[in-house]
Amino acid sequence: MxxxxxxxxxxxxxxxxxxxxxxxxxxxxxxxxxxxxxxxxxxxxxxxxxxxxxxxxxxxxxxxxxxxxxxxxxxxxxxxxxxxxxxxxxxxxxxxxxxxxxxxxxxxxxxxxxxxxxxxxxxxxxxxxxxxxxxxxxxxxLNMRANLGNQIVISQTSSVATQKKLKQKEDIELVVIGGCLGGVQTLYDVISRMSEISVPVMILQHMPKIYTRELAADLDEITPLNVREAEENSILLPGQVYVAPGGYHTVLKSNWRRNMINIHRGPREIKYRPSIDVLLRSAVNVYQNRVMGVFLSGGGKDGVDGAKEVLEAGGEILVQSKKSARLWDLPGSIQSLHVSINQYHSHQLGEEIISRLKDRMSTATHSKMVN
Missing domain, CATH: 3.40.50.2300 (Response regulator)
Known part of the structure; x- marks a missing residue:
């Protein structure tokens, strides 16, 4: 050592x-x-x-x-x-x-x-x-001063040439939030600022099952949104927040025009079950380029491959800022994947998610009216 x-x-x-x-x-x-x-x-x-x-x-x-x-x-x-x-x-x-x-x-x-x-x-x-x-x-x-700074967004501007390499983006239809060490603290901040949302939200935090059940119940107390632990064959509904249960992989599937949740005890991926990569891979398979991935504080590599798939499909990625994250190893690895990925203070992430979803809906509506 x-x-x-x-x-x-x-x-x-x-x-x-x-x-x-x-x-x-x-x-x-x-x-x-x-x-x-x-x-x-x-x-x-x-x-x-x-x-x-x-x-x-x-x-x-x-x-x-x-x-x-x-x-x-x-x-x-x-x-x-x-x-x-x-x-x-x-x-x-x-x-x-x-x-x-x-x-x-x-x-x-x-x-x-x-x-x-x-x-x-x-x-x-x-x-x-x-x-x-x-x-x-x-x-x-470890950043022992995490969450003590000002609410400042640190963003990067991608070039027009780089933007053209990404596939045409459509309206986001699913938000996936993943994190590890330090991510739970940020989750409370993010969810408390999301009073309304037009799409389903999946949360995956590396925790054992009893803990994810308590996490879902605790988050449900701080938001008007309905937060619950995901279950087998749960239907993904707009405005609902689902916490992936510990000890199981959570994957999404399409069944008779309804998108649903599947829970299984498959092999660990990068030592994790649940795995952010497994969830994001299935999310892209069902929603294609309509996935937004949000990465919170944490270490390790679980989520990096999943973020790549979201980007390659044409979806969006947001990460927690280095200043506000307890451990920036995972968000830092994700941000290095592409210059279009911005980092946001924990106080801003919830509002940024809502803002982006509203902007997408407004743009789509405007385009239909013009055409």
Missing amino acids: PAEFRDITVFIIDPRVLIRQMLSRVMREETDVSSLIALENKQNDETLIEIENHNPDLILLGIESIQSKEFWLLKSIINMYPGIPVVLLTTLTPQGARAALTGLKLGAVEYLTVPDTSQGVVFAGRHFRKRLTPLIKALPN
């Missing part, structure tokens, strides 16, 4: 001794972390003093519920040490999902699911290794 990943101090704060032991073992074996401190957190004040004394580069914080003292510790850490990234350790339960989503909205950078039984911890080593190594590698690229 490169030297820049070794010189870091990590705090593991969790009331469960087995969780602390397992995470400590995995961190030492897989990441070469220079300093590792595991705490039980008997008193929040004492833990805060330890954080002040050691100034860790990363905190792994176990939170069983939003009523726990660790949840109040999270609030204190984010308020007192906003530059220290916090990753939540939450159980794969509705209670754990609510704790994770609430913590992410407060400013935690990510969550890591942990077993809620002692027996499960024994077999969790592989899961921890798979999740922890990418998190450690992402640390140098």
Whole structure:
């Protein structure tokens, strides 16, 4: 592992001794972390003093519920040490999902699911290794000031010659929003600003199934739009928002002039299920050049190939701005695909989506009147 990943101090704060032991073992074996401190957190004040004394580069914080003292510790850490990234350790339960989503909205950078039984911890080593190594590698690229800047759009103007290379665009009939690390925080911002929309919206976030169900219910509370977790044979309706369920691939299909959702347990793609690439590939197959892809904060490559297919078909791509994204690896890779792709602050994405859909409809109506 490169030297820049070794010189870091990590705090593991969790009331469960087995969780602390397992995470400590995995961190030492897989990441070469220079300093590792595991705490039980008997008193929040004492833990805060330890954080002040050691100034860790990363905190792994176990939170069983939003009523726990660790949840109040999270609030204190984010308020007192906003530059220290916090990753939540939450159980794969509705209670754990609510704790994770609430913590992410407060400013935690990510969550890591942990077993809620002692027996499960024994077999969790592989899961921890798979999740922890990418998190450690992402640390140098994390933007801990994300979403604190002004609402400024950073756009690029494509040349006429380049524009002519793209196929003729038609009215957008589907919006697909994808993201990974940091994407959940932006989702709340984007969806809260979309009070009305004339097409179906698909959301794919890399989360386990229980968490996607809670995410859909939580998003439904902040918008007049109807947000729900996608189900097998759900009909895609204008103005409806569908969250792809965790653990399954979500694909779109056309059936008797109706566009529908298919859920299946196919093989993982680039280690992911659900996969943004899989969803976008099927979206282009059904909607051709009438797809708008929107990419939020995240790392990895899932979504890059799907974005290429959207562009080649003649659809549109928007990405979250580097200034507002917690991790710009994925949006940055997407934007590099074509000079026509603009980046927007998280505060602007929702309104930009609506604006583009209205502009398309107005242009189409005007063209019909003229002709």
